[in-house]
Amino acid sequence: MVKSLYLCIVMAKVPVIEQCSVSDKRNGHIMIEGLETYLQRNANLVFPHRHNFYHFVLFTAGAGNHSIDFERFEVEPWQIYFMSPGQIHIWDFEGEMKGYVVNFHKDLFKNTLIRTDYLSSLSFFSGLVRDGVFVVEEQDRELVREILERLHDNRQGIDYVTSSLFYLFNLLNLRRTPSFTAESNSYNHTLLRNFLNLIEANFKTMRLPRAYAALLYITPNHLNALCKELLGQSAGELIRDRVILEAKRLLIIKDYSVAEIAYELNFNDNSYFTKFFKKVVGVTPEEFRRHQ
Template identity: 65%
Template structure:
């Protein structure tokens, strides 16, 4: 069966063998002008817009492009764009393992809010006070992208700037313990959403009560733990529905629903339309 294309760096990069791409958005789009179909990446990807318009979508959430907006994408997310006008800005693609030589923690990237895989955290506007400084760093990265140590340190410094800005949006910083719990919960959902659907099952793995897990999710993410699990199931259903060769029955089976009818009811209750109607709209 056909699948949503998963792009590798060598497909979109200006260099055949590279674990990092740093270049001007206009150059990147000129080389990848046909990349307007839904696709996934097997690498991390972020774009800073400095000019242009139109729209882009990440996992079916659509955003209007505005100057100084930045978006982040983690591997596996589905992305499309419909840009308008003269686009300018910067594109950075990088492999997760480029930091292995200088970081001892393999899960380090997951602690950045904008690399959580939650779309509401992945798109934001860069603060005006930071803009000139960020452009300077990106230009240095662009000119010295072959220096792997410089790239790694500069990217981590950029991430620190972005994370400080994101924390400024929140009214208070999440305690480290709660942050770890929430991050572990989201990782467990990503791993088990096809087979485990009850908050209690995840709470047991985290050694906390379902009430504690639910309260933490509502406070920090705005959704109950059950909603987060169901949202992940719906997201995967949407990803599969944009693949024309997958039947609704095959999707229901892949997502571990007992039958097609139950899957359709589940989807319609959440989205207000049947899977077939959603697929028709996406086409």
């Protein structure tokens, strides 16, 4: 089914490993495969790695665990997980694994949807790991299986594939209760989504909530109250946690020195980065690396 799926070692400042091709004969932007076959072909992919495409897996049978951005989850039947490009992933599966794997390029929906931010508007592609792993509700399971089985069948054109994924994503998104919702105030929901997007784009160089508040045309107090109400964390904590996450991602790459990571994350010196990391994580960067 898949014409080309290979691993490439990514050097320079791009961490770990990326699976560089997601193509099948229908379109160079998507790959749909049975989980059992996928794992057989990627039997050596048991170390932390990241993807340069969107990725989701539905488990219909099997056990073990998997981690996304250092948060660990036990596998259970009908669990589904979603990953955005750049997230760190590792698995340790047990027994006979059944299910479906879908990898698709960020431009898959480019020519079919007017909204360019469609994927980031979905709760499970928000970048918050807690929203990306959940169990499909029993009432939806047969429909979800049917959609993925038809896609796996590989006899449908790309228009059918994109429309089916669009339907599947909307179905699952409607069933979800994300970490923050638009129920109380859609304006605040939009503000928070924009804040999270700004953090993702600027966390290496912008560390102060007031700088983000200025970009959002609100006061720092408003931004802080918004974050605490909808996510239970202050704006500063959300920025800090994103910096720490990137530090952890880089620390699992043995070729990076702690000094290089500090420089990459725009810290003035190695000692300041070490103090910052230990205060938040509880161990030094070197200790964290030794236990990975």
